[in-house]
Amino acid sequence: MSGFGSALLNSLDIGLLLFVIAVGLNIVFGVLNVINFAHGALYMLGAYLAFTLMNLLGLSFIVALIVAPMAVAVIAVLIDRLVLRYIYERDIADSLLLTFALLLIINESVRMIWGSGIHTVQPPEMLRGSVELFGDARYPVYSLFVIVVGLVLVAALWFIFNRTRAGKIMRAAALDRDMAEALCINTKLVVTGVFAFGAWLAALGGVVAAPMRALDPGMGDKIIIESFIVVVIGGLGSFPGALAGAMVLGLIHGLGGRYLPEINLLLPFVGMALVLLFKPNGLMGKGANV
Amino acid sequence: MTTINPKKLVTSLAGAALLSAGAMQVSADEHPIKLGAMYILSGSAATYGQFAQRGVDLAIDEINSSGGVLGRDLELVIEDSQGKAAVAIQAARKLVYEDQVDVLMGLDSSGVAQGLVPTIPELRKPLIITHAATPDVTGKLCNAFTFRISTNVAQNMKAAAQIAAETGANRWTTIGPDYAFGHQSWEFFGNALKEIKPDVELMEATAFPRFGAEDFTPFINGVMDSDAEGVLISLWGGDLVNFVRQATNLGFFEEDRELMFTVGAATEVLTALGDRMPEGVWLSTRYWYDGYNNDINTRFVNAYIDAYGNPPSYNAEGAYAAVYAYKNAIEATGSTDGPALAKTLEGMSFEAPNGTVTFRAGDHQAMVSPNWGRSGPMHPEHGIRTLEDLRIFDAQKVSRTIAETGCNL
Numbered sequence: 001m002s003g004f005g006s007a008l009l010n011s012l013d014i015g016l017l018l019f020v021i022a023v024g025l026n027i028v029f030g031v032l033n034v035i036n037f038a039h040g041a042l043y044m045l046g047a048y049l050a051f052t053l054m055n056l057l058g059l060s061f062i063v064a065l066i067v068a069p070m071a072v073a074v075i076a077v078l079i080d081r082l083v084l085r086y087i088y089e090r091d092i093a094d095s096l097l098l099t100f101a102l103l104l105i106i107n108e109s110v111r112m113i114w115g116s117g118i119h120t121v122q123p124p125e126m127l128r129g130s131v132e133l134f135g136d137a138r139y140p141v142y143s144l145f146v147i148v149v150g151l152v153l154v155a156a157l158w159f160i161f162n163r164t165r166a167g168k169i170m171r172a173a174a175l176d177r178d179m180a181e182a183l184c185i186n187t188k189l190v191v192t193g194v195f196a197f198g199a200w201l202a203a204l205g206g207v208v209a210a211p212m213r214a215l216d217p218g219m220g221d222k223i224i225i226e227s228f229i230v231v232v233i234g235g236l237g238s239f240p241g242a243l244a245g246a247m248v249l250g251l252i253h254g255l256g257g258r259y260l261p262e263i264n265l266l267l268p269f270v271g272m273a274l275v276l277l278f279k280p281n282g283l284m285g286k287g288a289n290v
Numbered sequence: 291m292t293t294i295n296p297k298k299l300v301t302s303l304a305g306a307a308l309l310s311a312g313a314m315q316v317s318a319d320e321h322p323i324k325l326g327a328m329y330i331l332s333g334s335a336a337t338y339g340q341f342a343q344r345g346v347d348l349a350i351d352e353i354n355s356s357g358g359v360l361g362r363d364l365e366l367v368i369e370d371s372q373g374k375a376a377v378a379i380q381a382a383r384k385l386v387y388e389d390q391v392d393v394l395m396g397l398d399s400s401g402v403a404q405g406l407v408p409t410i411p412e413l414r415k416p417l418i419i420t421h422a423a424t425p426d427v428t429g430k431l432c433n434a435f436t437f438r439i440s441t442n443v444a445q446n447m448k449a450a451a452q453i454a455a456e457t458g459a460n461r462w463t464t465i466g467p468d469y470a471f472g473h474q475s476w477e478f479f480g481n482a483l484k485e486i487k488p489d490v491e492l493m494e495a496t497a498f499p500r501f502g503a504e505d506f507t508p509f510i511n512g513v514m515d516s517d518a519e520g521v522l523i524s525l526w527g528g529d530l531v532n533f534v535r536q537a538t539n540l541g542f543f544e545e546d547r548e549l550m551f552t553v554g555a556a557t558e559v560l561t562a563l564g565d566r567m568p569e570g571v572w573l574s575t576r577y578w579y580d581g582y583n584n585d586i587n588t589r590f591v592n593a594y595i596d597a598y599g600n601p602p603s604y605n606a607e608g609a610y611a612a613v614y615a616y617k618n619a620i621e622a623t624g625s626t627d628g629p630a631l632a633k634t635l636e637g638m639s640f641e642a643p644n645g646t647v648t649f650r651a652g653d654h655q656a657m658v659s660p661n662w663g664r665s666g667p668m669h670p671e672h673g674i675r676t677l678e679d680l681r682i683f684d685a686q687k688v689s690r691t692i693a694e695t696g697c698n699l
Binding site: 006013118119120138140142143214217218219255264265 | 340508
């Protein structure tokens with residue numbers, strides 16, 4: 001039982017981190033109609049900035065957690081104003097091509113700035129080691145921290161989308177941008193803001209991931225594939241979709257890796273295939289999207 | 291992707307100036323001998339390609355500044371294999387047909403090697419594999435043009451089995467990447483261990499996480515809940531860094547198990563982990579920079595540290611040694627003709643940082659041996675763990691016989 005308990009917690013830990021990253025991808029698609037291939041690269045940028053702030057400048061994890069995602073959001077505003085805005089009205093395939101180019105540019109820039117080597121970031125003192133849970137089973141403190149961050153973000157995002165004016169504007173812009181504009185909503189600002197917010201979420205995921213995952217120039221590519229699986233399972237363009245998809249994939253990794261290690265490679269794709277067969281728009285997807 | 295190395299430029303210019311001043315035999319327009327290399331230069335494992343490229347650069351600098359090969363300079367043309375077989379096959383064709391390289395070298399992944407090696411005979415240029423370890427390419431996939439200068443999985447696992455047999459552990463399992471390398475490591479380890487110690491138990495429950503899995507916690511928990519007494523861990527690169535840190539967090543290293551990391555002493559990984567690599571676990575590498583007491587190794591290690599600030603990894607050594615293997619082969623042949631060079635390489639011996647290396651005639655596998663040691667205290671200058679109780683095995687004893695390889699040349 002204790003093994004099962006820690007496997008469930010582990011699923012939650014993996015799933016919530018995936019949620020933080022994939023929800024940004026999903027929000028950006030919902031409002032901008034852009035599938036952002038470079039989303040994983042922004043996640044990587046967050047992690048590397050945390051590495052610079054903590055290991056090279058000696059600042060604390062908390063500072064990194066605040067500064068790095070903000071810095072990446074600023075970069076996202078530049079990306080949006082300099083390149084992305086030209087393709088909002090174009091076919092979705094164009095946005096795929098353009099953001100793929102961005103991904104290559106960011107990947108190579110990271111390699112040029114920080115080198116090819118593998119870097120690591122240490123978790124802060126109070127989040128190191130493990131605690132006793134379920135009798136004798138131990139669970140890493142840092143993973144509990146990831147779960148807390150994930151749950152806080154789930155609640156905060158739910159609140160923003162359902163209870164605040166900014167959230168309502170975002171949803172309005174996602175539903176019908178022309179209508180929103182007719183109602184005197186500055187959609188240009190909304191669109192740029194949403195892209196920056198998506199990047200902020202990706203980078204936040206990167207900073208949170210940094211103390212437990214190796215930093216290397218390929219880390220963004222790994223996470224973008226996972227994020228796409230989340231989106232396919234959960235449904236493109238919706239906040240509940242990202243949550244559902246991330247939880248399912250978390251369970252697939254957490255329980256599958258623990259109890260069915262022989263077929264762990266296959267399981268995410270089986271999950272994806274099943275969803276595509278029976279709910280082609282994803283678990284929470286609306287028929288209108290894609 | 292030819293890189294212009296300013297240092298190389300300066301040394302070749304200096305060399306050219308010296309030679310023309312002394313009115314030596316070299317004519318200025320003699321075209322260079324081209325080495326075509328394929329390594330992982332982007333993505334997660336890019337650090338391996340970088341170490342290899344540095345090894346090649348160092349060897350080429352040394353050779354060119356002492357007169358080149360047959361009076362001609364060596365020149366590197368390097369391609370990114372991206373760790374994908376299809377990309378490497380294209381890269382090899384581009385190197386041979388477009389860049390007109392004379393010889394090929396490289397390969398960081400067993401999966402890439404298995405895909406590329408069968409296409410090498412049609413290119414009619416020799417290939418020296420410097421890293422990829424699958425036994426197949428000097429076994430059932432062997433061919434007249436393919437050679438390997440680095441230790442293969444069969445050699446490494448036979449050595450590992452000898453160490454494992456000396457420990458008290460009787461029940462073994464594995465955690466390895468879910469592709470050729472992880473599965474073959476376990477298969478060869480199991481077979482070799484059974485031979486030495488027939489009563490040993492190889493557990494049914496094994497873990498092969500996806501290469502690049504990021505979160506290894508479920509697999510680590512699986513082993514911790516089992517009654518395994520020994521674990522063979524063949525994860526490498528960023529996966530290994532992630533594994534060690536997550537396992538530390540879970541208290542995995544505080545439990546009483548024999549742990550053997552089949553590529554744990556890669557300096558790429560040791561540098562990233564620093565003192566977070568636990569002490570007292572068995573680590574292997576194809577070459578440990580501190581393990582060989584000969585002039586070539588001393589010169590190589592010192593030159594490498596001078597140039598790049600950290601000790602060379604096995605990948606750097608393999609690449610460095612391959613350049614010297616080609617130098618010797620081209621000088622012995624007197625030309626850069628592909629088939630003739632392949633003939634010369636067969637059975638050829640030469641001096642490398644890890645001693646005298648011979649490409650065995652029957653399967654083209656270099657008679658080299660893995661280095662196993664226990665992780666010790668941190669090195670005061672290099673910022674990585676040292677290896678204690680270092681064991682360098684007799685290559686003849688850990689290599690398969692030609693009959694066992696299944697290679698028929």
